[in-house]
Every structure is written in structure tokens, then in C-alpha cells.
Amino acid sequence: MDNSQFDNEEPEKKEGKFSRLFLGMIVGGAVGSVLGATLSDEKNRKFIKEKSVEVYEKGKEFVEEKMTPEFITGKKKSGFWYSLNRIFHGNKE
Numbered sequence: 001m002d003n004s005q006f007d008n009e010e011p012e013k014k015e016g017k018f019s020r021l022f023l024g025m026i027v028g029g030a031v032g033s034v035l036g037a038t039l040s041d042e043k044n045r046k047f048i049k050e051k052s053v054e055v056y057e058k059g060k061e062f063v064e065e066k067m068t069p070e071f072i073t074g075k076k077k078s079g080f081w082y083s084l085n086r087i088f089h090g091n092k093e
Contacts, residue, residue: 063088 037048063084 060088
């Protein structure tokens with residue numbers, strides 16, 4: 001394939017083509033993952049479920065241990081990380 005056709009195009013057109021390609025790859029990967037998990041056999045679905053729970057628990061542990069409001073914002077009790085911490089811990093004030 002000759003790339004000379006792309007050399008004469010404006011930068012906005014090149015960027016638009018790349019954005020559409022990238023978006024198509026992301027959407028295709030997501031659809032493929034969902035279909036693969038849905039159409040797989042029982043053993044694979046069980047494995048995917050176990051790993052999903054494991055990743056969720058590790059993420060929850062990370063937020064609970066490391067992302068406390070005092071760690072992120074000092075003494076300030078507001079903001080994104082404070083809100084996220086309250087979601088996992090409930091209202092403990």
C-alpha cells in the first residue's frame with residue numbers, strides 16, 4: 001500500500017482517521033470480550049468469574065488501605081478520593 005495518499009492530507013483528517021480506527025479497536029475488543037465470555041464453556045466462565053472477584057477484592061483493599069482521605073488530601077474531608085472511600089466504607093463520621 002502506498003502511503004503517499006496520506007502525506008497530502010490535512011493534519012485534522014489524519015487525526016480523525018486515527019481516532020476512528022482507535023475507537024473501532026476499543027469497541028471491537030469490548031464486544032469480542034463480552035461475546036467470548038458469553039459463548040464460552042462453563043469452565044471458562046467460572047474462571048472469569050473467580051478472577052473478576054479477585055481483581056475487585058484487590059481493588060477494594062487498595063482503596064481501603066491506601067486511599068484514605070487523610071492520605072490523599074491531608075485533613076480535608078472532601079473530594080473524589082474521600083467520596084470513593086465513603087462508598088466502600090459507608091458513612092463513618
